[in-house]
Amino acid sequence: MSLMKLDVAKSGVVITPEMKAAAQKANELLHSGEGAGNDFLGWVNLPSSIDAEQIAAIEAQAAKLREKAEVVICIGIGGSYLGAKAVIEAMSNSFEFLNKKHANPTVVFAGQNISEDYTHELLEATKEYSVAAIVISKSGTTTEPAIAFRLIKAELEKRYGKAEAAERIVAITDAARGALKTLATQEGYPTFVIPDDVGGRFSVLTPVGLLPLAVAGIDIKALVAGAQAMEKATAADVAVEENLAAQYAIVRNELYKAGKKVEILGSYEPKLQYVAEWWKQLYGESEGKDGLGIFPASVTLTADLHSMGQYIQEGERTLFETIISVENAKHTVTVEAEEANLDGLNFLAGKRISEINKMAELGVRLAHIDGGVPQLCIEIPAIDETSIGALIYFFEKACGISGYILGVNPFNQPGVEAYKKNMFALLDKPGYEEESKAIKARL
Numbered sequence: 001m002s003l004m005k006l007d008v009a010k011s012g013v014v015i016t017p018e019m020k021a022a023a024q025k026a027n028e029l030l031h032s033g034e035g036a037g038n039d040f041l042g043w044v045n046l047p048s049s050i051d052a053e054q055i056a057a058i059e060a061q062a063a064k065l066r067e068k069a070e071v072v073i074c075i076g077i078g079g080s081y082l083g084a085k086a087v088i089e090a091m092s093n094s095f096e097f098l099n100k101k102h103a104n105p106t107v108v109f110a111g112q113n114i115s116e117d118y119t120h121e122l123l124e125a126t127k128e129y130s131v132a133a134i135v136i137s138k139s140g141t142t143t144e145p146a147i148a149f150r151l152i153k154a155e156l157e158k159r160y161g162k163a164e165a166a167e168r169i170v171a172i173t174d175a176a177r178g179a180l181k182t183l184a185t186q187e188g189y190p191t192f193v194i195p196d197d198v199g200g201r202f203s204v205l206t207p208v209g210l211l212p213l214a215v216a217g218i219d220i221k222a223l224v225a226g227a228q229a230m231e232k233a234t235a236a237d238v239a240v241e242e243n244l245a246a247q248y249a250i251v252r253n254e255l256y257k258a259g260k261k262v263e264i265l266g267s268y269e270p271k272l273q274y275v276a277e278w279w280k281q282l283y284g285e286s287e288g289k290d291g292l293g294i295f296p297a298s299v300t301l302t303a304d305l306h307s308m309g310q311y312i313q314e315g316e317r318t319l320f321e322t323i324i325s326v327e328n329a330k331h332t333v334t335v336e337a338e339e340a341n342l343d344g345l346n347f348l349a350g351k352r353i354s355e356i357n358k359m360a361e362l363g364v365r366l367a368h369i370d371g372g373v374p375q376l377c378i379e380i381p382a383i384d385e386t387s388i389g390a391l392i393y394f395f396e397k398a399c400g401i402s403g404y405i406l407g408v409n410p411f412n413q414p415g416v417e418a419y420k421k422n423m424f425a426l427l428d429k430p431g432y433e434e435e436s437k438a439i440k441a442r443l
């Protein structure tokens with residue numbers, strides 16, 4: 001079974017030798033470390049560098065949390081949140097919340113917003129369960145997770161006492177720097193390190209993603225194996241004809257040059273909704289700079305055909321679509337024939353729901369092509385750990401290549417600082433006195 005298929009035939013882009021050469025060069029730069037942002041290339045060979053010992057350490061820590069807690073609160077934002085959220089959503093039963101006998105602890109998230117109601121409801125809802133927490137921040141200084149952690153730490157210490165709380169909290173952060181590192185050392189929390197050379201949005205295959213996933217009962221070995229296979233399949237010595245990440249990077253850049261400024265990532269599997277959220281962060285933060293970059297958007301289908309479908313079909317012609325198509329459903333549900341046929345659906349009798357879904361997918365693809373929306377299709381065999389691991393690395397590699405083709409440094413995010421400065425000034429953070437005066441004069 002192939003890891004993944006990529007169909008770019010309906011994109012209208014014909015890949016030329018020049019385009020291939022540019023993508024090949026970009027991929028080589030990622031491997032040689034001679035391109036922009038080269039101190040953040042630790043993700044390139046990350047899957048193949050994960051050894052059995054690292055997996056065992058993560059699984060052992062996960063087992064301790066699984067034993068102690070019915071609910072594990074995972075605290076983080078951006079790259080310290082979206083990867084775990086995406087894989088857990090993809091791998092979980094959509095109706096797990098109705099299941100009274102959970103086989104795995106429920107992983108919930110905090111620190112990805114500053115909503116008072118969200119925070120209150122989380123603290124209230126988890127009161128009747130035994131709780132543990134994983135706090136994740138590479139910089140160790142990000143405000144949103146720091147606030148959430150202060151509250152959750154206090155709650156755990158109130159409930160279990162300081163010593164037991166320290167057994168129920170795991171910190172994932174920088175090896176040496178940041179407030180979270182200082183706090184974790186002082187409180188004696190078990191700690192995992194985010195490698196210096198792996199940026200937040202490329203960190204899902206480090207303990208940042210792997211620990212919450214192992215807690216949730218996901219097979220992280222298979223996830224990593226999928227990523228390892230994709231690492232091989234997109235290596236610097238793989239020709240562009242065989243390298244799907246290079247092809248995807250080429251086609252999206254050509255479409256961008258042709259005026260297609262928005263890429264919509266769509267899927268007919270609602271479980272993949274957060275994979276699209278993770279992808280949006282990966283591409284948005286990596287490429288959206290210097291006045292450049294495709295705007296990454298997403299839809300979940302067929303639901304969004306009844307909201308965004310009209311725009312995609314007939315709105316501004318600045319869009320192209322990339323569909324993640326899933327070859328095999330895990331379960332079988334068939335439409336039965338009915339004698340009365342009052343709903344007129346007997347023409348579907350005997351068909352699996354996945355066959356109907358596939359025809360919707362094909363029909364929409366052709367309609368959107370007719371409407372001037374170029375189409376790319378990434379097909380994965382199934383929603384399982386191996387395929388998702390491969391998909392993660394595919395998107396990461398394509399993002400690095402694509403950013404270099406575009407001519408930006410895909411590994412920084414200078415624009416994220418602007419809001420922080422304003423927020424700190426408005427909140428009178430010590431050290432921001434001048435900014436405080438200036439911003440308040442603007443209100």
Ligand code: PA5
Nearest residue numbers: 078079080137138139142200201
């Ligand atoms: O990709 C990135 O670097 C960012 O999105 C970070 O992941 C995000 O800002 C969270 O940062 P930190 O892990 O330092 O709290």
